[in-house]
Amino acid sequence: MTAVLLARLQFAFTISVHIIFPAFTIGLSAFIATLLILWQRTGRDHFHRLARFWTKVFAVSFAMGVVSGIPMSYEFGSNWSRFSEVAGNVVGPMIGYEVLTAFFLEATFLGVLLFGWKRTPPRLQAAAAVLIAVGTAMSAFWILSANSWMQTPAGYVMRDGIAYPTDWLAIIFNPSFPYRLAHMLTAAYLTTSLVVLAVGARYLLVGAFKEEARTMMRMGVGMLAVLGPVQLLLGDQHGLNTLEHQPAKIAAMEAHWRNTGPMDLVLFALPDEHLKVNRAALSIPHLGSLILTHDWNGRVPALEDFAANAQPRVTLIFFAFRIMVGIGLLLIALGLSGAFLWWRGRLFTSPWYLRAAGWAWPLGFIAILAGWLTTENGRQPYVIYGILRTDNATSPLAAGTVLASLVAFVLVYGVVFSIGIYYIRKMIRHGPHGAAVAPPPLGPELANRPLASAAESARESRQEPPVI
Amino acid sequence: MTVLTGAAYWLPLICAAVIGFAVAMYIVLDGFDLGLGILFAFFPREIDRDQMMNSVAPFWDGNETWLILGGTGLFVTFPRAYAVVMPALYVPLITMLLALVFRGVAFEFRWVAKPHHRIWDVAFSAGSIVATLCQGFMLGGLLGGTRVVQGHFAGGAFDWLSPFTLVCGLGLLVGYALLAATWLVMKTAGNLERRARKSARVLLVGMLIFVVTVSIWTPLEFPRIAARWFTWPNLVYLSPVPVATALLAVVCWRGLMRTRVMFSPFYSAVGLFIISFVGLVISTMPYLVPPAFTVWDAAAAPSSQRFVLIGILILMPFILGYTVFVYYHFRGKVRADEGYH
Numbered sequence: 188m189t190a191v192l193l194a195r196l197q198f199a200f201t202i203s204v205h206i207i208f209p210a211f212t213i214g215l216s217a218f219i220a221t222l223l224i225l226w227q228r229t230g231r232d233h234f235h236r237l238a239r240f241w242t243k244v245f246a247v248s249f250a251m252g253v254v255s256g257i258p259m260s261y262e263f264g265s266n267w268s269r270f271s272e273v274a275g276n277v278v279g280p281m282i283g284y285e286v287l288t289a290f291f292l293e294a295t296f297l298g299v300l301l302f303g304w305k306r307t308p309p310r311l312q313a314a315a316a317v318l319i320a321v322g323t324a325m326s327a328f329w330i331l332s333a334n335s336w337m338q339t340p341a342g343y344v345m346r347d348g349i350a351y352p353t354d355w356l357a358i359i360f361n362p363s364f365p366y367r368l369a370h371m372l373t374a375a376y377l378t379t380s381l382v383v384l385a386v387g388a389r390y391l392l393v394g395a396f397k398e399e400a401r402t403m404m405r406m407g408v409g410m411l412a413v414l415g416p417v418q419l420l421l422g423d424q425h426g427l428n429t430l431e432h433q434p435a436k437i438a439a440m441e442a443h444w445r446n447t448g449p450m451d452l453v454l455f456a457l458p459d460e461h462l463k464v465n466r467a468a469l470s471i472p473h474l475g476s477l478i479l480t481h482d483w484n485g486r487v488p489a490l491e492d493f494a495a496n497a498q499p500r501v502t503l504i505f506f507a508f509r510i511m512v513g514i515g516l517l518l519i520a521l522g523l524s525g526a527f528l529w530w531r532g533r534l535f536t537s538p539w540y541l542r543a544a545g546w547a548w549p550l551g552f553i554a555i556l557a558g559w560l561t562t563e564n565g566r567q568p569y570v571i572y573g574i575l576r577t578d579n580a581t582s583p584l585a586a587g588t589v590l591a592s593l594v595a596f597v598l599v600y601g602v603v604f605s606i607g608i609y610y611i612r613k614m615i616r617h618g619p620h621g622a623a624v625a626p627p628p629l630g631p632e633l634a635n636r637p638l639a640s641a642a643e644s645a646r647e648s649r650q651e652p653p654v655i
Numbered sequence: 656m657t658v659l660t661g662a663a664y665w666l667p668l669i670c671a672a673v674i675g676f677a678v679a680m681y682i683v684l685d686g687f688d689l690g691l692g693i694l695f696a697f698f699p700r701e702i703d704r705d706q707m708m709n710s711v712a713p714f715w716d717g718n719e720t721w722l723i724l725g726g727t728g729l730f731v732t733f734p735r736a737y738a739v740v741m742p743a744l745y746v747p748l749i750t751m752l753l754a755l756v757f758r759g760v761a762f763e764f765r766w767v768a769k770p771h772h773r774i775w776d777v778a779f780s781a782g783s784i785v786a787t788l789c790q791g792f793m794l795g796g797l798l799g800g801t802r803v804v805q806g807h808f809a810g811g812a813f814d815w816l817s818p819f820t821l822v823c824g825l826g827l828l829v830g831y832a833l834l835a836a837t838w839l840v841m842k843t844a845g846n847l848e849r850r851a852r853k854s855a856r857v858l859l860v861g862m863l864i865f866v867v868t869v870s871i872w873t874p875l876e877f878p879r880i881a882a883r884w885f886t887w888p889n890l891v892y893l894s895p896v897p898v899a900t901a902l903l904a905v906v907c908w909r910g911l912m913r914t915r916v917m918f919s920p921f922y923s924a925v926g927l928f929i930i931s932f933v934g935l936v937i938s939t940m941p942y943l944v945p946p947a948f949t950v951w952d953a954a955a956a957p958s959s960q961r962f963v964l965i966g967i968l969i970l971m972p973f974i975l976g977y978t979v980f981v982y983y984h985f986r987g988k989v990r991a992d993e994g995y996h
Contacts, residue, residue, distance in 0.1 A: 247763045253716055254759035258752040260726045264741030265748055268808070271741075275734025276959040283731040283963045286724050287970040294720045295977045298713030299984060307984070351956050582742040588812045592749045599753045603760055610767040 190586040191578050194266045197593040199563075201258055203556055204600050208252030210555050213323040213372065214379025215245050218406070219300075220316035227313060233398045233619075238316075240399075240619035241383075244611055246301050251607045253294070255600065260286075266589065270570055270580035277343050277350045277358055278333045285329035293322035327372055335364035337571045338562070339432045350574065362432050366425040367562075373418045374558065377518060378551025380410035384525075385548035386615055388541040399619050401535055404544070408529055411522030418515060423478070429565075430479055433572060434488040436565030439499045440508040441475055446489035450475030455509070458501045463490070499567045507560040514554040521547060659951055666961065667954040670732035671943065673967055677728050679932050681721035683834070683925050687711070688718045690835025692758055692783020693828060695776060697854060703847050704776060708762065710842040710989045715762055717978060719755070731963050735806060736943045736953035742808045743801045744793045744815055751789035758782030784828065791827035795820030798873065798939065803947035819872060826865030830928065833858035837907070837921035844988045855920060856911050863904055866931055870897075873938060879946075880938045896934050903927045 219241050226234035260282065264271050271279075296315040299307055307315070342357025343350045352358055384407025390400035430437045437443070442458040442465050443450055452474035456465035476485040490498050521544065528534040535541075570577045691707050698704060711718075729737040741748060761779035765772045796815025803809060836858055839851035874881035884893055903926040910919035941949045954960065 243767075247767060250716075250760050250763040253719065254756040257719065257723055257755060257759075258749075260723045260730075261741060261748060261752060263730060264726075264737040265745050266742075268738035268742050271730060271734050271738040272806075275730060275737065276956040279727070279731035279734055279955065280959050280963045280966075282727045284966055286720070286727050287966050287974065290720045290723055291717065291974045291978070294716035295974075295981050297716055298981050302713040302985065352958050352962070355962055582738075582745075583808055584742055584745060585812065588745060592745070595749065595753055599756055603756055607760060607764065610764060614767065 190584060190589055191581050193586055193589040193593055194581045194584075195577065197266060197589060197596060198262060200593070201255065201262065201596055201600070203559070204604060205252065205255040205259060206555060206559060207552055208248050208255060209323065209326070210375045210378050210552065211382065212245060212249050212252055213320075213327060213375040214377075215241060215248065216316060216320040216323050217376065218379060218383060219245060220313065220320045221406075223309070223313040223316050227309060233402065236619045237399050237402060240614075242300060244614055246297075247607055247611055247614070249293075249297060251604055255604070258596075264582075266582050266584070267570070267580050268582035270575065273348060273575050273580070274337070274350055274571055277340075277352050278336060280352075280355075281329050281333040281336070281359065285326055285333075289322045289326035289329065293319050293326070296322070324372060327375070328368060331368045331371055332359050332361070332364050335367045336361045338367075338566055339363040340571055340574055345574065350571075363425075363428055366421065366428045370418070370421045370425045370558075371555075373414055373421055374551065374555050376410060377414050377418060378555060380407045380414070381518070381551045382548045383407045384411065384544050385546070388544035390618065391535055392538070392541050392545060396618050404525075404534060405529070407544075408522060408525035408534065411518060412526040413522075415515070415519035415522040419519060422512070422515065426479065429562075430487065433565065435490070435493045435498055436504070436562070437479065438488060438490045438493070439501045439504045439565055440561060441487075442501055442505045443475070443487060443489045445491050446486065448486075449473045449484045450479065450487045452478065453505075456505070458505050460501055496568065499565050504561050504564050507557040507564070511554045511557040511561060514550050514557070517547075518550065518554075662957050662961075664951070666957050666964070667733075667950040668941075669964060670728075670954070670960050671950045673964070674725060674728045674732065675932075675936060677721055677724045679929060681718070681725055682928055682932060684714070684718040684721060686831045686928060687834040687838040687921075688715050689758070689783045689787050690831035690833070690838070692780045693787060693832045694835050694839075694851075694854065695780035695783070698847070698850070706843050706847055706989050707839065708765065708779075710839065712762055713981060713985045715759070717981065719759065722755075732955050732960050733943055733948075733950070733953040734955050736948050739801060739803055739806075739808045739944055739947065739953075740797065743810060744796050746812055747789040747792040747796065747815060751786045751793070754782045754785035754789065756782070758786065787828050787831050788824040791824030792816070792820045794827070794935075795823030798823075798877070798935070798945065800946050801944050803944070819876060822865070822868060822872070826862070826869060829858055829861040829865055830931075833862045834921070834924050834928065837911075837924045840911070841917050841921045842987075842989055849914075852911055852914070852920075855924075856908070859904065859907055859911065859924070862927065866900065866927075870934070877938075877945075883938055893937060896930060896937070899930050900927065900934075903930060 219238050222234050222238040222241070226232070226238060263282075296318045299315040300312060300319060336358055339362040340350070341361040342352060342354035344353055345351075383403045387400040387403030387407060390396045391404070426437065441450070442453050442456055444463045444465070449472070451470035451472050453465060453468055453470045456468035456470070458465055473483055476487060477483055479485065479487050490501070525534060525540065525544070528537055528540055566572055568576055568578070570580045688711050691711055695704060695707070698707065726737075729740070757778040759782075761775040761782065765775040765779065768775055792815060795817070799815065799817055799819060801808065801810065802814060833855060836851045836855035840848055840855060843851065874884055883889060903923045907920050907923035907927065910916040910923065939945055941951070943950050943953050
């Protein structure tokens with residue numbers, strides 16, 4: 188294997204593991220903030236119990252996100268030093284702004300949220316949760332802007348092979364950015380909603396924590412039913428944007444080899460990269476044209492329209508994209524059928540639905556990974572589309588050095604994060620225990636006065652048996 | 656060589672100062688944080704370890720964010736230096752990042768795993784020790800010089816390794832442990848505080864030995880550093896550095912000897928770190944990657960540096976503000992029953 192391929196594998200591995208955690212914590216922080224606010228508004232203590240419970244899960248997930256994220260900020264230089272030189276003037280500041288606007292905010296108020304059950308007045312704690320939720324979204328804003336610039340560069344000039352900024356607004360709000368940001372944030376909220384819904388459904392199946400479980404199911408189904416269809420719309424718009432700016436990616440996603448007429452929608456096929464044909468294809472004529480050009484006979488550029496050395500590889504992108512879309516449709520079905528059951532008053536009593544929802548928790552994560560595999564591989568053979576080829580972007584490191592670090596990353600991440608996910612499972616099985624909580628006091632609060640309302644957390648027993 | 660004026664001269668210097676500030680913040684804040692892991696081996700009782708973890712648990716994530724700021728700051732403002740240093744220090748860098756994984760997750764995993772948390776005690780301690788050693792190696796490797804040909808790193812994977820880098824690694828280990836011991840004097844009470852006070856005395860002596868060793872070694876090994884310190888009139892201008900070091904050491908020692916003094920040992924240990932850092936900066940300026948790049952050689956486009964500096968100017972007061980807020984919020988001695996778990 189070449190040093191370039193090893194460097195790509197290492198980056199793909201480390202960023203794929205990393206994205207799992209932010210994708211979860213972006214939504215989870217917003218969920219916790221919502222729960223804390225609801226608790227303050229209504230004084231109903233199951234909201235507080237839920238907030239405390241999910242905060243523990245959040246803490247473990249967030250820690251894994253942090254430790255898997257720090258390497259990312261160094262890998263640009265350590266493994267992609269040519270990229271850093273070429274793009275540093277443009278991409279660097281966006282990542283700098285991510286650190287300045289998001290990371291410090293999240294990291295600092297995380298301490299207040301996690302350790303503040305005794306020292307912090309409830310209102311400040313809710314504020315901390317909101318600030319963390321804002322921080323995670325802000326972080327997504329900047330890193331997606333940087334990624335989008337690599338997909339659809341704008342607002343720069345090239346001098347001596349180095350990119351120089353000319354217009355910061357054009358750089359930040361580059362053509363694919365608004366679509367990518369909306370698509371990814373929605374995906375993150377959907378992912379968390381699915382997990383929350385699944386946990387609620389599982390509790391109900393065994394008849395535990397009924398009040399908490401119903402709240403989780405209502406909130407989860409509500410989010411799915413609204414955001415699922417929205418995501419379909421956003422994905423469609425994102426696709427049209429990609430067709431405009433990166434048509435080769437679209438051609439690869441659809442395994443669209445030849446531009447001979449209106450485009451089929453290929454539902455399934457085994458793409459043959461060698462002969463450049465689809466085997467065992469199941470397709471619907473004209474539907475591809477209709478979706479991508481909103482015209483029955485519209486023409487879409489095919490792979491043959493691009494130079495051989497400017498085409499992405501098809502197979503991985505083709506399947507990854509289908510997995511993402513398939514899961515998306517499944518989510519919409521789950522959301523709408525859940526909403527229907529809710530309307531008929533049977534949401535909590537339909538065992539088939541509870542079972543289906545209980546198994547749905549990993550779907551969001553899989554869809555996000557599949558989506559990123561699609562868009563990142565669809566950008567190949569470029570690391571910065573049209574500017575810098577991936578082959579020319581790596582560091583001058585020996586293949587053996589990169590192989591050693593790749594093995595080390597796989598071993599360490601494999602062990603540590605598997606254990607972390609096992610612990611999360613353990614916490615979820617244990618469930619949201621805790622004594623009743625007094626509603627938050629009204630009126631002005633005294634800073635730093637330890638409040639009795641939060642003192643119950645110490646009384647929570649670790650010894651209670653798991654419920655599911 | 657062209658003479659740089661105006662923005663082309665000042666912007667890189669200001670950016671270097673900002674990165675220096677981030678690195679100094681990181682060394683101090685994550686220094687005591689990593690140091691607690693180093694001290695773990697000497698405090699085997701579970702109740703002590705719980706308190707040690709709790710004394711830093713609300714802050715560790717914020718502390719490590721300065722590491723990200725240092726790394727991305729270099730990427731943003733000096734991309735050419737970033738592109739040379741990171742491959743050159745690849746082995747200690749990746750090892751450090753992996754070690755930080757173990758110690759970072761230990762903060763959360765340790766509580767969830769109880770009563771089977773021994774393994775995470777080991778992960779926290781070993782991760783902290785390895786990460787600290789690697790940081791020392793990277794410092795030594797950077798000072799020792801990087802082989803650069805036509806603007807790119809052109810050396811091998813272990814170029815950084817030398818007796819000098821080993822000394823830097825061990826020195827940092829002792830230094831961080833000193834920061835942590837004085838932190839415990841300030842943040843804990845009773846038996847733990849008494850024992851931390853005793854360890855801190857030994858560690859202070861150890862740290863001073865390393866400071867003196869490095870101060871003698873670097874001018875002997877690198878003529879440009881000797882020229883910086885031991886020529887007229889620099890000798891006079893720079894004399895406050897060793898004098899301040901000696902004064903801070905005395906303050907720290909006296910604080911440690913008086914059982915009722917809580918704060919001065921930690922703050923003077925922080926002072927010792929800052930003055931050592933200043934000394935290193937004096938030794939290497941204006942080089943960012945000695946001997947290849949000065950700050951001007953490696954600077955990003957002025958427009959990029961300016962764009963980021965505006966952000967720093969606006970946002971840094973907020974960042975420092977809420978950093979101070981969270982330390983103030985969790986001020987005072989750690990209570991044995993504290994923590995959210």
